[in-house]
Amino acid sequence: MRWHRRLVARKQTFTDKRRPGRPGTRRPVKALIVRMARENPTWGHRRIQGELARLGYTIAASTVWEILHAAGFDPAPRRAGPSWRQFLTAQAHAIIACDFLVVETVLLRRLYVLVFIEHGSRRLHLAGVTAHPTGMWTVQQARNLMMDLGDGIAGLRLLIHDRDPLFTSAFREVLHAGGLRAIATLPRTPRMNAICERVIGTCAASSWTGR
Structure with missing residues (x-):
């Protein structure tokens, strides 16, 4: 049985030298x-994986994430700065948002209502109502808002709106002249303008129930 003991010994030695996985x-x-x-705080683990592939290193994105996690790195958005929700909470007193509310009359005529809402106080501004909104009409409503705010505009710095083409460059120039910086939300991300979206949803529901 000597040959068998030698065979078992060789197999065990070979197995011990190999690591599982x-x-x-x-x-x-x-x-x-x-x-x-x-050196690149805005890069996430997938971006780093892509850069490694360019350098000739083939490695899974999950492995990159595990290495960063073990090294104490948070996900990229938290490393680069506050999340969008944290930003809105911290800057609520300086933010005003706008969007269009679409309503239909008893005779099924469609009207477009431009509303503005201040995040800090939840004060709602009804800018204007029209059946045919245009870029020039929206610009005029921005001018009316500046006059309506008066001295209250001093505490506001940011205006959030979606990517509706009615919010033209001329619209943003009027805001800039009043000391407001326009921030356009990303495509198909209503949560980036959640407060205004919720107000519009509430108004739309009330109009349908006749309240």
């Missing part, structure tokens, strides 16, 4: 990942 990431690659994250 996929091979670990080399230390230079780990150091490179950490360096990329530190």
Whole structure:
């Protein structure tokens, strides 16, 4: 049975030298990942994976995330600054938002209502109502808002609106002249203008129930 004992010994020695699972990431690659994250705080783990692929390193995005997590790095948005919700909460007193509310009359005539709402006080401004909104009409409503706010505009710095083409460059210039910086939300992201969207939804529901 000597030959069998030798065979078992060789097999055990071979097995002990192998580590289960996929091979670990080399230390230079780990150091490179950490360096990329530190020098580029807006890069997430997938962006870093893409940059590594350009350099000839093939590594899974989940592995990059694990390395960053082990090194104490938070996800990219939290490393780059506050989240959108945190930003809105911190700057609520300086933000005003706008959007269009669409209503139909008893005779099924469609009207467009431009509303503005101050985040801090939840004060609602009814800018204007029209059946045929245009860029020039929207610009005029911006001018009316500036006059309506009066001295109250001094506490406002930002105006949030969606990417409706009615919010033209001339519209933003009127805001800029009044000391407001216009911020357009990303496409198909109503939550970026959640307060105004909720007000519009409430008004729309009230109009349908006749309240």
